[in-house]
Amino acid sequence: MTMRKARLIIVVVGIVLPYLARVPRGSEWLGQYTDTGFVGWLFFGALNAIVWGCILALSFKYERPVSLLAPCILGFGFLAWAHGTLDLSANPNAAIALVIIPVYALVPVAVGGIFGYIVDRMLRQKKLPNQ
DSSP states (O other): OOHHHHHHHHHHHHHHHHHHTTGGGOHHHHHHHHTTHHHHHHHHHHHHHHHHHHHHHHHTTOSSGGGGHHHHHHHHHHHHHHHHHOOTTTOTTGGGHHHHHHHHHHHHHHHHHHHHHHHHHHHHHHHSOOO
């Protein structure tokens, strides 16, 4: 896989992940996110662009797509868990979490980014001939 394909996958997964995370709990849970109108879709897209945008930015520091596994697994994993368990009908203030979730997801992305950077450097060193 090329880095260009990996970046495209990151963008697509980042856009659809909040909705896919709600599917296992049924149509009512999915409806909490999809029955928002065009402005709501833009709102979700902009907030989640924080996470996938950071992973995309990290990809420009790496040479190999395999290095993106750690930030993607940790960042998207947290994002999927948070969106999959957030019940917007349980509390009137639950919608505030929609703003907080992407910001909190930056911590796992950063940790994964460090691991990915280490992996990428190790793979680069293997490519160089021994001196």
